[in-house]
Amino acid sequence: MVAQVIDGKAFAAKVRAQVADKVAKLKEEHGITPGLAVVLVGEDPASQVYVRSKGKQTVEVGMNSYEHKLDAETSEQDLLALIDKLNNDPAVHGILVQLPLPKHLNEDLVINAINPAKDVDGFHISNVGLLATGQKAMVPCTPLGCLMMLRDQHGSLSGMDAVVIGRSNIVGKPMAQLLLGDSCTVTIAHSRTRNLPDVVRRADIVVAAVGRPEMVPGDWIKEGATVIDVGINRIERDGKTRLVGDVDYASAAERAGAITPVPGGVGPMTIACLLANTLTACCRANGLPEPEGLTA
Numbered sequence: 001m002v003a004q005v006i007d008g009k010a011f012a013a014k015v016r017a018q019v020a021d022k023v024a025k026l027k028e029e030h031g032i033t034p035g036l037a038v039v040l041v042g043e044d045p046a047s048q049v050y051v052r053s054k055g056k057q058t059v060e061v062g063m064n065s066y067e068h069k070l071d072a073e074t075s076e077q078d079l080l081a082l083i084d085k086l087n088n089d090p091a092v093h094g095i096l097v098q099l100p101l102p103k104h105l106n107e108d109l110v111i112n113a114i115n116p117a118k119d120v121d122g123f124h125i126s127n128v129g130l131l132a133t134g135q136k137a138m139v140p141c142t143p144l145g146c147l148m149m150l151r152d153q154h155g156s157l158s159g160m161d162a163v164v165i166g167r168s169n170i171v172g173k174p175m176a177q178l179l180l181g182d183s184c185t186v187t188i189a190h191s192r193t194r195n196l197p198d199v200v201r202r203a204d205i206v207v208a209a210v211g212r213p214e215m216v217p218g219d220w221i222k223e224g225a226t227v228i229d230v231g232i233n234r235i236e237r238d239g240k241t242r243l244v245g246d247v248d249y250a251s252a253a254e255r256a257g258a259i260t261p262v263p264g265g266v267g268p269m270t271i272a273c274l275l276a277n278t279l280t281a282c283c284r285a286n287g288l289p290e291p292e293g294l295t296a
């Protein structure tokens with residue numbers, strides 16, 4: 001089987017167009033412009049790239065973008081004071097604190113200081129609990145983007161066997177919750193999982209979120225399975241820096257029914273979902289109906 005390529009870049013462009021359309025209506029009919037604040041502490045070059053493209057795409061869909069760049073030595077107190085200010089700023093509907101934070105800052109403390117209604121990353125414990133109990137929440141952007149692509153591919157996911165490789169709070173766990181919410185039979189695999197190849201071979205849906213370049217070879221993939229590759233790994237090959245996923249794309253594409261490429265798969269969907277979440281937060285804050293098709 002030669003896999004269908006799931007074009008995340010094109011899908012994300014469609015999501016952003018829907019967001020832009022709704023933002024224009026919000027402005028026209030209610031005089032409201034959604035605002036997203038992104039906080040970056042330190043100068044991690046990879047993070048700077050994401051923050052720049054987030055800012056650019058935020059403006060492109062007609063929202064206000066507020067970037068806060070703090071130096072790497074910023075104290076916890078100063079960071080918490082900024083979050084408090086953003087929590088109380090009515091022009092800010094979404095707040096994202098870029099992770100990872102420098103080691104001297106307590107990530108849990110910082111994330112849980114964000115007003116859950118403005119937590120467009122969906123990382124606050126209230127949103128985590130709401131998602132886990134099937135209540136309305138802010139849903140983490142990367143898993144939401146993966147879910148949108150899977151629903152588009154299959155319609156209903158009910159009864160499918162899904163394996164999520166990785167159990168992080170930002171990708172693996174919320175991804176598993178969303179798949180469970182759509183009635184998949186979900187297995188969460190991690191570094192202590194025994195016989196990972198056989199676990200993956202059972203799956204109709206494989207989501208790889210490990211952070212190990214090309215770790216999943218094609219012969220782990222069941223014929224016809226859908227493969228969602230979340231991994232973003234920068235490697236050196238033939239003297240050039242390249243971006244590869246957690247799945248060995250060439251061999252997996254020979255067996256999968258459908259597969260997301262890296263780049264151009266999950267990554268662009270993450271940013272599109274961040275904008276969708278900001279729009280959703282803005283509508284909720286103003287007691288307006290939520291945009292359809294952009295939430296989980």
Ligand SMILES: NC(=O)C1=CN([C@@H]2O[C@H](COP(=O)(O)OP(=O)(O)OC[C@H]3O[C@@H](n4cnc5c(N)ncnc54)[C@H](OP(=O)(O)O)[C@@H]3O)[C@@H](O)[C@H]2O)C=CC1
Nearest residue numbers: 142166167168171190191209210211230231232266267270
């Ligand atoms: N496309 C996008 O928008 C995004 C991409 N990413 C990318 O996704 C990847 C994962 O990110 P993140 O979840 O933050 O990573 P973490 O490092 O937080 O988690 C990695 C997970 O993979 C598991 N793991 C590590 N080695 C193995 C192994 N040999 N076999 C099975 N499981 C293993 C770990 O298990 P254990 O818990 O046992 O240690 C852990 O649960 C990264 O490449 C990251 O860059 C992340 C966010 C967004």
Ligand SMILES: Nc1nc(=O)c2c([nH]1)NC[C@@H]1CN(c3ccc(C(=O)N[C@@H](CCC(=O)O)C(=O)O)cc3)C=[N+]21
Nearest residue numbers: 050097098099100121232263264265266267268270271
């Ligand atoms: N609070 C927080 N929320 C996040 O959502 C968050 C974070 N911290 N820290 C880092 C990770 C990583 N992440 C990506 C977003 C977009 C691309 C993306 O657009 N990737 C492009 C390629 C980009 C490139 O060329 O470097 C693609 O895959 O096609 C990748 C990775 C969000 N993260």
